[in-house]
Amino acid sequence: MYLIPFFLRRLGHAAAILFCVVVTVVVAVRMIPGDPVEIMTAGTPGITEEQRQELRSQLGLDGSLLTQVVGSVQRFASGDMGESIRFRRSAAEVVVERLLATVELTFAAMFLALAISLPLGILAALFRGRFLDRVASAVSILGVSIPSFVLGVVLILFFSLHLKWFPVAGRGGQGLIFGLLDLASGRGIQPLVSALRHLALPAFALAFSVVAWNTRLIRSSMIEVLKADYVRFARAKGLPEFTVVMRHAFRTALIPTITIVGLQMGYLLSGAFIVENVFAWLGIGRLAVQAVSWRDYPLIQAIVAVTAVMFLLINIAVEMLYQIADPRIRHAK
Amino acid sequence: MTTETAANELAGLPGKQFEELTRDYARQHAVTRRSLLGGALSLGALAMAPGFMKSARAQAGTGTLRVARSLESTTLDPQKTFNLVDHEILWQVMDTLIYLDEKGEVYPGLALSWEFSNENKTVTFKLRPDVKFHDGTPFNAEAVAKTVARHQAPETASPNAFLLGPLEKVEAIDDLTVAYHYTSPFVPLWVGLGYSYCAPMSPTAFESMGDKIGRQPIGTGPFKLEAWEPDTGIRLVRNDEHDWATPWYENAGKAHLEAATYVVIPEDSTRIAALQGGEVDLLAGDNAVPFDRAREIESDPSLRISRQQAPSVFGIIFNQSKPPFDKLEARQAVNLAVDKEKIIALVLDGNGKPAASPLTSVFPQYNPATESKYPFDPAKAKELLASAGLGDGFEFELIIFDAPIFKRVAEVVQADLAAVGIKMSVQILPVGDALALAGKGESTAVALYYTFGDPDILVALFGKGGGLNFCFAPENADLQGKLDGQRLSFDAAERKDLVFGIQDILVDQAFWAPLYEPGYLIASRQEVTGISIDTLGFVHLQDLNL
Numbered sequence: 002m003y004l005i006p007f008f009l010r011r012l013g014h015a016a017a018i019l020f021c022v023v024v025t026v027v028v029a030v031r032m033i034p035g036d037p038v039e040i041m042t043a044g045t046p047g048i049t050e051e052q053r054q055e056l057r058s059q060l061g062l063d064g065s066l067l068t069q070v071v072g073s074v075q076r077f078a079s080g081d082m083g084e085s086i087r088f089r090r091s092a093a094e095v096v097v098e099r100l101l102a103t104v105e106l107t108f109a110a111m112f113l114a115l116a117i118s119l120p121l122g123i124l125a126a127l128f129r130g131r132f133l134d135r136v137a138s139a140v141s142i143l144g145v146s147i148p149s150f151v152l153g154v155v156l157i158l159f160f161s162l163h164l165k166w167f168p169v170a171g172r173g174g175q176g177l178i179f180g181l182l183d184l185a186s187g188r189g190i191q192p193l194v195s196a197l198r199h200l201a202l203p204a205f206a207l208a209f210s211v212v213a214w215n216t217r218l219i220r221s222s223m224i225e226v227l228k229a230d231y232v233r234f235a236r237a238k239g240l241p242e243f244t245v246v247m248r249h250a251f252r253t254a255l256i257p258t259i260t261i262v263g264l265q266m267g268y269l270l271s272g273a274f275i276v277e278n279v280f281a282w283l284g285i286g287r288l289a290v291q292a293v294s295w296r297d298y299p300l301i302q303a304i305v306a307v308t309a310v311m312f313l314l315i316n317i318a319v320e321m322l323y324q325i326a327d328p329r330i331r332h333a334k
Numbered sequence: 335m336t337t338e339t340a341a342n343e344l345a346g347l348p349g350k351q352f353e354e355l356t357r358d359y360a361r362q363h364a365v366t367r368r369s370l371l372g373g374a375l376s377l378g379a380l381a382m383a384p385g386f387m388k389s390a391r392a393q394a395g396t397g398t399l400r401v402a403r404s405l406e407s408t409t410l411d412p413q414k415t416f417n418l419v420d421h422e423i424l425w426q427v428m429d430t431l432i433y434l435d436e437k438g439e440v441y442p443g444l445a446l447s448w449e450f451s452n453e454n455k456t457v458t459f460k461l462r463p464d465v466k467f468h469d470g471t472p473f474n475a476e477a478v479a480k481t482v483a484r485h486q487a488p489e490t491a492s493p494n495a496f497l498l499g500p501l502e503k504v505e506a507i508d509d510l511t512v513a514y515h516y517t518s519p520f521v522p523l524w525v526g527l528g529y530s531y532c533a534p535m536s537p538t539a540f541e542s543m544g545d546k547i548g549r550q551p552i553g554t555g556p557f558k559l560e561a562w563e564p565d566t567g568i569r570l571v572r573n574d575e576h577d578w579a580t581p582w583y584e585n586a587g588k589a590h591l592e593a594a595t596y597v598v599i600p601e602d603s604t605r606i607a608a609l610q611g612g613e614v615d616l617l618a619g620d621n622a623v624p625f626d627r628a629r630e631i632e633s634d635p636s637l638r639i640s641r642q643q644a645p646s647v648f649g650i651i652f653n654q655s656k657p658p659f660d661k662l663e664a665r666q667a668v669n670l671a672v673d674k675e676k677i678i679a680l681v682l683d684g685n686g687k688p689a690a691s692p693l694t695s696v697f698p699q700y701n702p703a704t705e706s707k708y709p710f711d712p713a714k715a716k717e718l719l720a721s722a723g724l725g726d727g728f729e730f731e732l733i734i735f736d737a738p739i740f741k742r743v744a745e746v747v748q749a750d751l752a753a754v755g756i757k758m759s760v761q762i763l764p765v766g767d768a769l770a771l772a773g774k775g776e777s778t779a780v781a782l783y784y785t786f787g788d789p790d791i792l793v794a795l796f797g798k799g800g801g802l803n804f805c806f807a808p809e810n811a812d813l814q815g816k817l818d819g820q821r822l823s824f825d826a827a828e829r830k831d832l833v834f835g836i837q838d839i840l841v842d843q844a845f846w847a848p849l850y851e852p853g854y855l856i857a858s859r860q861e862v863t864g865i866s867i868d869t870l871g872f873v874h875l876q877d878l879n880l
Contacts, residue, residue, distance in 0.1 A: 040766025041416055041493050048801075052496040059491030087408040087417070090545050098564055154603045162611050169608040170599050172565040281599040281608075283406070283564045294736075294764045 004321055011320065015313040019306065026305040027073045030298050031066055037086045037296040038062065060086060062298075073302065082306065083299030087292075092303035096285060100307060103284030105176050106276065107269045109200050110207035111262065118212045122219025123251060129224060137216050144213020149272060153206040153279035160202060170281035173199040203280040207272060211265050215258060222254040229253075256327050263319030267312050344519035345453035352454040352519060357440055360524040397880035398593040399862065401873075402605050403619035406598040407568065410559065411548035412531045413485045416493040421530055422619055423596065426570055426875050427468075428533035428553035431459060431478070432524060433580040440524050441580050444473065444534060444554065454519035461510040466575060467536035468558045475506035480537035482514075497526030556589045556876055567597035570875075583876040590864070590879040602627065609857055610634060615880065616858045616865075618873045623855040625682045625739070631857050640856040642867045645696045647689045648743065648783035649848040650732065655806035656778055658730055663722035665844035669708035670715035671754045672747050678850055681742040685855060689848035691837045692795060696851075699789045699833035704841045715754045727755025733772060733780040735765045740781055743849065772804040780804055783852070785871075789833050793817050796840060805845050813839050 038057050042048050057063045064072070076083055082093040125137035161169045173195045174180065180193030226232060227250050235245045274286025285304055292300040324330050344352060405419045412424050431445040445459040465473040482504040485495055499520040505513045514523075526532050539552035549562055556579065557570035571593045579586050597614065599605040602624045608614045609631070617623050623631070623639070632639050650668065652659035659665050674688035687695070691704040719725060732747070734740035744760045751758045763771065772780040784791055784802065794800040796807075797817045813836060820832040840846065854871035864877040 035764075035766045035770050038493070039770055040764070048496050056491060056493055059488050087415075089409045089411060089414045089548050102565065150601075154601075157604060157607050162607055165611070169611050169613050170604045171597060175563070175565060279601045279604055281597065281601065281604055283598065287600060294766075296766070 004324065007324070008317065008321065011317045015310075015317065018313060019309055022309045023077050023302065023306055024070075024074055026302055027070050027077075027298075028066075030293075030296070030301045031069060033293075033296065035296055036062060037298065040294075040296055041087075073298070077302070077306070082303040085292075085300040085303075086297045087295050088297075088300070092297075092299040093307075095300060096288070096303045096307050099283055099285045099288055101176060101178065102172060102282055103270070103273050103277070103286060104311070105178070105200070106203055106207060106273055106282055106284060107266065109177070109204035110211065110269050110273075111266060113204050114208040114211035114215060114265075115262070117208070118215035118219060121212075122216045123223055123246065125216065125220040126223030126227060127246065134220075137220065141213040141217050144209045144211075144216075147209065148275075149206050149210065150275050150279050152209055153203070153276055156202045156206055157279075167198055167202050171199060172196070172282060176200075203276050203282055206279070207269060207276045210272075211269065214265070215261070218261060219254060219258055222257050223250060226250045226254045252326065256323070259319060259323050259326055263316050266315045266319075270308065270312065341518045344521070345455065347454060347519075349450035349454060352450050353448075356521050356523055359521045360434055360440055360528075397591060398595065399591050399616060399875070399878060399880060400614040401594060401596045401616045401618050402599045402608055402614040402622070403596060403617070404598070404600060404602075404605065404621045405619070406564075407562075407596075409548035410551040410562070412533055412535065412551065412553075413490055413492045413494065414548060415531070418620060422872050423559075423568055423570070424530040424533070424551065424553075425555075425872075426557040426594070427551050427555045427559050428530045428535070429465075429555050430530060430533045431527050433582065434524060434528040435582045440528075441582065443580055452515070455516045456513050457516075457523065458507065458511060458513045461512060462578075463510055465554050467539070467554055468552045468573060469536050469539050471536050471538045473534060473554050474509050475512035476509075477537050478512045478534050479504040479506045481534045481540075482532075484535075484537075484540060485532065494529070494531040497529055497532060499523060499526060557594065560593070567595050570594045570596075579876055583874070584864070585877050589876055591875055594875055594878075606631060606857070609637060609859065612859070615862050616856070616873065618856050620871060621737075623857045625685045625852075625855065628685055628855055628857075629683060636860055638858050638860055638862075640858065640865050640867060641685070642854045642871075643687075643696055644785055644852050644854050644871060645694045646783055646785040646852055647692055647694050647848055648781070648850050648852060649689060649692060649846040650747070650779050650781050651772070651804045651846055652779050652844070653772075653775060653777055653804065653806050654808065654845075655775055658724065658728040659779065661722050661724070662844060663718045664724060664728065665847070666708065667715040667718045667724075667754065668751065668756065669844050669847045670711045670718070671756065672750045672847060672849065673710045674849055675710070676750070677743055677746050680746055681739065682850065682852065686850045686852045689851045690841070692840055692846045692848055693789055693792060693833070693837055694851055697789050697833075699830050701834045701837040701841075703834075704837055707841050708844075712750075712754050719755065727757065729757040729759070730778045731759045731761055733761050733763055733768050733777045735768050735782070736762050737765075744781065747849075775804075775806045777804070790821065792833070792836055792840075793821065796836070796845065807843070807845060810839070810843075 036057070038053050038060065042053060042056075054063070062069070073083070082091065084090065085092040085095050088095050121137050121140065125134045128134050157169055160167050174192050177193070177196045177200060180196035183192040184190055227246075229250075232245060232250050235249045236242075271286075273284060274290065276282065277284045277286045285308070289301070289304045292304060344355070347355065403419065403422075407420045407423055408417055409415050410420055410423055410427070412420075412428060415421075430443045433441040433443045435441065442462075444462050444465065446462050447460045449458050450456070451458065459478075461473070461475060461478070467473055467477070471477075482498070482501070484490055485492055485498060486501070499522065500517040501520070502515045502517050505515060507513055516523075533553055535547070536552040539550075540547045543550065551559055554576070556573055556576045558573050560569045560571045562568045572589050572591060574588060576589070577587050599608055605617055605622065606627055609617055628639050631637050652665045652668075654660055654665075678684060678686050678688060689695075690707065691701055693700055695702075719727060732744060734744050741760075741762065744758075748758045748760065768780060771777050782802075784795070794802045796803055796805060796813065798814055816832045816836045816839075820829050820836070854867050856865060856867055856871075856873055858865060861880050863879045865873055866877060867873060
């Protein structure tokens, strides 16, 4: 398989990038003024400086910057992300516990975004300048101009409070994967339905701006491709219009979309923080902000590392997809 | 008097008299007790208040209360946190040896009685019999001793162990008698013992569970922790064996509620929507109900707002060691130029009152004469500036904490000051950074609010070496003398005189620009009864009902 050496090479790059990311973050977090103990005990009249110092040494925060950085990087290399200073548990455990929530939301949003923007973009291109195209344009303008936190609140007010179709906040359980597992093991469909109902509004709020971009992108690349000679030739051969559009035009038009989807996954991961906040979706976005304000060094490091790994894996996956979709790239070596 | 002679003197006191001294300390001087500083509070850094003010009566009933709050708990290992949102839960799961009410009176808890001996360096507690931990193991003297040993162990790295004081060791004398041996007489002992952070834990549990104890705390309290998942929140269920309560609750028996769940909804609008939609019954805890949304909540007939004035003052602290606030006129001009009523109307939507003194008007020692000193008078502010050679105004930077309320207050202040020619820029910092900077004297002015149950907060705010003294004022023997004096005064009238005098100095010298005194807000559905708000703005479950 032509993809395997490519994958291994990319994995090697990813490991190098990850190492740089970890070193950077380990150093950077210690450059922010204020240490975890100072922040934890800020404004407490009853504690003395000696007691603070003692706590620092008990928490292993009293070494020089260099020893702390070297220690952290060494531990990291051996797979130990350390104990969170605030949660007082393994930082990796805290992150992994919430990672699924963020991953679920991000992927659901991307799925939703593609499910809406692909047909909408194709139809807008086919019916260029007609009513459907105008609708698609309106959706796009709305999508890029409404901030997700405003959209989130509007969705809650209308769909949850007014129509009572969806719950206001939270995940309602352990989420989609466990809902599916419950269904598979015969514990009924209820957990899955609940997970989907809780997921619907936050996923849509997160997806909306991506819908806007992708609809425009797919529309314009479809318009471009539909003008191409080979499409005219396919039509001239007398192929059905559906085959012309989907098999011949769409596949080519999809290539720029795949590229951008990879980048958008990163955007969704970071955008998830705002939506997580609005919908009380306890993922790693909110955790990251808190960890920084607490100066919880091990936790910050774990979050950054895990996010970086995710981002790198998604990018490798996208590059592989790209090769599958476009033979020109595959053979251009 | 040196520390050593003071210790000798305390050692020489008869036990009863020493106990009276410790109780008095708890009543009058507990600096750490109901402390805290607002910014720290609002960002969940720390603090707690055993004090509790009653306002409503509960009726019998059962049900599950669903609470939404703005911040999530980090760990429920009481010895490993110093976080208000953790205390909020621990308070229901753990019992403490003693309880302190809002006046600082000491009440029996897991300890029924106590006695001082060994030159007041030992206090011996008689423990409540027939109490079991949630894991079924008996509560006894050995459990107390093991809990304290763990609290003091370096590997625990407890951020709150300083509350224990100069404690040498704890010795189990017999099954229900336990002795705390201090290296010197420790007057503030009740303060620490009243915190859930120092509550007895099941040794069987913490010895076998390791880190897991932070997810599954085992105490003796009125509620057991049943589950804690990031997504579904914390679920507490009633401990049916807990048929006693400290006397300051209305309900002296088992809790009324069968269970309570705590979920985190960080966004204000969503939290309120969840209450309106009936997904939760109560919005409680720090910043759970924003001031500007109270009116909207009250207009819904199915919802209710409970209010209580907080022992709290929001103000601007001037650094007197740096220009421009080394000049009295500059400080006074800021005091005169800010329209406090406007802040209350625009920022608090009426949920607060103007502050005149750095001391909250909740206390009987509040000096009302301070109210007439700086009326809103921009013309006079300009005159003062001109007389001090600052006729063209001046520029300064105000440090505020990274919280919405601080930003909104700063906007109003900025506009008012601009009208008299003072250009204020704003630097927004996380609370820890802001405090660190202000503490080093590197800032020009810092905005903060404290919440505290006793005028003794003045020592922390204005005393020499006070933990929150960001004024860097020239030495003032009169002020320091009065601050020390009110600590030692056992006579209420005399203490009041001293505290009045302190406020006169602080206001005349414009140490602060006090802006407003906020209130606590709790929002609930009509069905919830028995709501009372403690001195830190929390609701306790013991009296609650549905």
